[in-house]
Amino acid sequence: MADGEDREEPRRFGAVAGMALTVGSAAVWGLAHLATGRRRMGWTLLTMQASLVLIGLLAFIVGPNWLLGLVVRAGWLTGLTTVLLGLGVGWAALVIRSHLMVRPIRPGPVARIAGNTLAAALCVAVAAPMAYAARVASLSREVVESVFAQDPPGWPKRPEDPWRNRSRVNILLIGADAAPGRPGVRTDSMTVASIDPRTGRTVLFGLPRNLAHPPMPRGPARERFPFGFTGDGPGSPGILNGVYQYAEDHPETVPEADAGERGPSLLKRTVGRILGLRVDHYVMVDMKGFAAIVDAIGGVTVTVRAPVVYGKYDEGHISPGTQRLSGAAALWFGRSRTGGDDYIRMSRQKCLLNALARQADPITVLHRFDRLAHATKRAVSTDIPQSLLPDLIELADKVQRARIESVQFVPPLIDPAAPDYPMIRRLVRDALVKGSGERRRNRHEPGPQPSFGPSAGPRPVSLDDACH
Template identity: 50%
Template sequence: MGGNRSLWRALGLTLGSAVLWGIAHLWVGRTRTGLALAAIYTLLLATGIAVATSFRSTVLALLVRPGWLTATVVATLVTALVWALVIVSSYRLVRPQPLHGTRRLFAGGLVGGLCLVVAAPLAYASRVAYVSHDLMTTVFPDQSAFPPDRGDHVDYLGSKQRINLLLVGVDAAKNRPGARTDSMTIASVNTKTGQTVLFSLPRNLQRVPMPAGPARTAFPDGFTGGGASPGLLNEVYQWAEDNPSLVPGVPDRQRGITLLKATVGGILGLPIDYYAMVDMKGFAQIIDAMGGVTVTVKQDIVFGAYREGLVKAGTRRLTGDEALWFGRSRTDSDDYVRMGRQKCLLHAVAKQADPLTVLRGFERIATVTKRYVSTDIPQSLLPSLVTLSAKLKLTEIRSLQFVPPLISTGNPDWTFIRQKVNDTVNAPAHPEMPSKRTLTLAPPADTVSLDATCG
């Protein structure tokens, strides 16, 4: 009986040492070692609490730096190993002697299980950091990939009042040659307040003005395509890829987005700083990796060549395929209704992609992102963007769509579009701000606030 009491006491002290390092060492009189272990553990615990509370935004900014991610991989693995060694050494100090047969196996199994309990979360954190490092270095280009005239990206946001990001959805369908940029949204973000406006351009804008240089020389009166091509905005990307002379000196697979950025920037009168492009198939897989996205659909949406698909009206959690068709379908509607649904869907995804949701499907999301997403946002800018994203959560995202009757897609008034953009981004702050944590801008009459209610 006394042996059993000694075993349970040893296991209790081992458990206590797993919760607070050094308890077993203090019990057997190894005071100096026990106090040292307790001090190290207290320091690690205090650091973890500070990271999770006071310095959370700073740590998040650091964790999009490949170097810090590598350090995190090493640190978490070392911590897991040390913790397991503390547990094992604590048990070896207090275990009863002799210990044989079933009792020895039972105790060894419990101690091994305890090691797994404390090491598994740290090993998983290390895995997430490793996958994040792979994602950062695969999707986001290194600073050295840019010419010197792009400047120091670390301080880039600090020198700009606004940053303009071109968000592109590419549809490379099997039944058509090349890729069409059927979704083009420009997110214009105030770097001081986080105030954001989404400008949407329809894919069927005609005779869009080309930027100065070979492209304008080829199309002095606006882009018209060639042959059977109707010459729409969504063809500019593939046209540049197929005609290297329009964007001289730019490598393959970069010509299209280079010309599209310059073209869209000219239309809106905004310099396009960076782009992010996603293949629509990849978008569906990202939604599935998140576990779906919830939107309130105002009316039934039919899709498919033979009207075989249906997204029913109501508040629904859509799968990736349903979300894809929700944003693509023009059956019983048109391009402009579809554009509105796309903006609503992007907003719903952004709001629902909370850390826990992303973490649950992180490896799948990372795999899909590496395959279907491309961008020229440099790694060195990511910490500043993470900090800026915290401001976005305190503001209202507004949207302005350049669709009929605001404009004519066949004969657009380019001066009007640029003036409308200028008025919108320079809209004054609302005079009656509800609180210091809520920033609402007084929008021009044509802008609308986004929510998750979609037509």
């Protein structure tokens, strides 16, 4: 018989040696085959395992962002789920086959029970992680498909460089509150994250919910409100947090969008006109859903500067100090206005979002992924297309390593009842230019640029400094 050809050797293993080879075969594929003379199959299995390990090491060396870029694509996630399930089943079958090859020919009752029990335990040990990983992949696909938008018609599946020739990427972050007994949705928290795609430097521009008569973008909305948004009658004040629901209730103001998309579309363009920026995408989080997300990762640690009233009927308060808040407590920390005002609440909300983003480490997310995925599907909506996710992951990594600053347009600089919108646009431009060293590109808006100072406007403040 040729060297290396399969040749079954007489079974000569005792109960202990057989169980040891079964355990070894679960860790090193093909070990039992080699021990019993099945060299060709043994080396094939060993080569397959070595190849999988090598692929894993290469992926680790390339970096987690590359892996994340793959596993946020629905097609890849479907394939990954299938591969993981197949791997789990195949690995368990290999354990069983190895046990049958190396067990004694006529084992005693004790040896037979011990060997079978060991093989069953090993099957569970190798298949369970694969099943869990397949579950995570399947849930990830559900999240991607339910939260993120389908690619628009004609949208390239994988743009080579979606930020090409772009100095900023602007994403509107919305905190929405649909309270019982109050019709519609109110966008009580609105922040634009303006990101430099080259460096990751980010400036958060916070807009008060009660900015009066916000200027409307071109189109039917401006034709209806040529001098700024005035609301839907006496019971609906013309402030910024009413734009979303107005668009949903009046389809004619956003005729190009479908139900559920009119509000975000008009709000994005309205906020963009206020700030003088092109808002690329939005991400909206329902406030009650936000509490579920916090609970899903086991709470969030924040530094509370002053007591915050807890509960709708002043049921208690959140004491000052650094502490870990549950979802319900975090919700009240972010939404309570008792003892403060909208602007203090805006500051707390930004600190809360910053803390949550920094504390949601990969191990915590993986450990609680099931709950987190279900909470995310209920709480989050966005118009970010699925094919853009890999590029956004790379951008998010830059943001995490860069400085995040915050600018809020609040009194005394900006009076929400009579906002100076040209000043807001100038301050936005100044904040971006001064922080990044870029030259001013927009030459269409007249007037001198204000310098940051005690009487001129808000200086961009590090979000980490503002929250501690």
